[in-house]
Amino acid sequence: MNIHTAPASFPTDTLPKASVRRFAWDLDLSQEELVQLLDLTATLKRSPAAYARALEGRYLSLLFEKPSLRTRLTFELAIKQLGGDAVFSSGPIAEREPLKDVARNLERWTHAIVARVFSQQTIEELARWASVPVINALSDLYHPCQALADVFTLKERFGELRGLKLAFVGDGNNVAHSLMLTAPRLGINLAVATPPGYAPNAEIAATAAGLAAACGTELTITTDPAAALAGADAVYTDVWTSMGFEREAAQRRRVFQPYQVNAQLMEMAPNAVFLHCLPAKRGEEVTDEVIESPRSLVFEQAENRLHTQKALLLMMLA
Numbered sequence: 001m002n003i004h005t006a007p008a009s010f011p012t013d014t015l016p017k018a019s020v021r022r023f024a025w026d027l028d029l030s031q032e033e034l035v036q037l038l039d040l041t042a043t044l045k046r047s048p049a050a051y052a053r054a055l056e057g058r059y060l061s062l063l064f065e066k067p068s069l070r071t072r073l074t075f076e077l078a079i080k081q082l083g084g085d086a087v088f089s090s091g092p093i094a095e096r097e098p099l100k101d102v103a104r105n106l107e108r109w110t111h112a113i114v115a116r117v118f119s120q121q122t123i124e125e126l127a128r129w130a131s132v133p134v135i136n137a138l139s140d141l142y143h144p145c146q147a148l149a150d151v152f153t154l155k156e157r158f159g160e161l162r163g164l165k166l167a168f169v170g171d172g173n174n175v176a177h178s179l180m181l182t183a184p185r186l187g188i189n190l191a192v193a194t195p196p197g198y199a200p201n202a203e204i205a206a207t208a209a210g211l212a213a214a215c216g217t218e219l220t221i222t223t224d225p226a227a228a229l230a231g232a233d234a235v236y237t238d239v240w241t242s243m244g245f246e247r248e249a250a251q252r253r254r255v256f257q258p259y260q261v262n263a264q265l266m267e268m269a270p271n272a273v274f275l276h277c278l279p280a281k282r283g284e285e286v287t288d289e290v291i292e293s294p295r296s297l298v299f300e301q302a303e304n305r306l307h308t309q310k311a312l313l314l315m316m317l318a
C-alpha cells in the first residue's frame, strides 16, 4: 500500500488547509492561515480527544542538527496525540549524502519532515527536493514554530491581538526574525531593541517593515530598550548566544549586559507580561526574579508549542 494515499479515518474536510506544503519560514502561512491556525489551536487545546485519530497512519521525520527539548518533544507528542508517530535522527543531515538524496529517502517513508538546522539553506534544499511538507524547527534565520506559540500565548492572555505592543529586547536573532514576520500580520505593534551591531538581518527587517506598513502596525528597530518597553504589553527576550555562536559568548555577555531583562527594566513596562522561548540563561538575558515572577508566561508558551504544532500538522497533513 502506498502510505501517501492511505485514507484518513477522520473526517477532515472541515479543517483549514495550508495552501503551501512547506513551513520553511513564517511567510509560508498567509495572514488568513495564521488566523485559522490560532482558531484551530484553541479548539485543539479545548478538545484534544476529538482529533485523536485525525492523522492516524501518518509519520514525521524529525532531523535535528542541534539540541532540543521543547521542539523535539512537542512535535513527537503532537503527532502521537493526533494518531500518528515520528522517527528521529540527530546530527549533521548532509554529511554522508547530499540533501537531495536525504529528501527523496524520507519522502518514501514519512509524510512530513521537521528539521532543526544550522543553515536556512538546508531547509530550503530539503523543501526543494522533498514532495512532502518540510517544517522549519529552527534555523540560523528563523524559528517560525516558536512564533506561532508566542502569538497564541498572547491571544490567550489578552483576547485580542490587534493593538498590542510587544517589545523584544536582546539579540536580533532567529526568534526575533520570526516574531517580526508574524506579529505585524496579526495587528501586533513590535519594537525590537538590540545592542549596536546585533540588529536583526537587514533584509528580513525590510520585509517585516513592508508587512507592518501593509497591516497598519508599527515596527520599531532601536538600540534603546527604554524606547522599546514604553507602553509594552509584553516583553520578550532570548539567549544572548544562540546555538552555533558559542565562541562569541564572552564578548556577547559584555555587550548585552544593558539589555538584561531584570526587575528594573520591567518597571519601564509596569503592566507587561514576560515571554521567553526557553531555554533561558538566568543571570544573563533574564534574572531569576523576572522569569519566576507571576508576570512570566514562559511555561504557557512551552505548553502552547504542543497545541500550535498540532494545528500546523493538521493544516499541512490532514
Ligand code: CP
Pocket: 067, 068, 069, 070, 071, 072, 138, 146, 277, 278, 279
Ligand atoms: N524554544 C525551543 O525551541 O526550545 P528547544 O530548543 O528546547 O526546542
Ligand code: NVA
Pocket: 138, 173, 174, 175, 238, 239, 241, 242, 243, 277, 278, 279
Ligand atoms: N535563539 C536560540 C533559540 C533557542 C530555542 C538559538 O537559536 O539557540
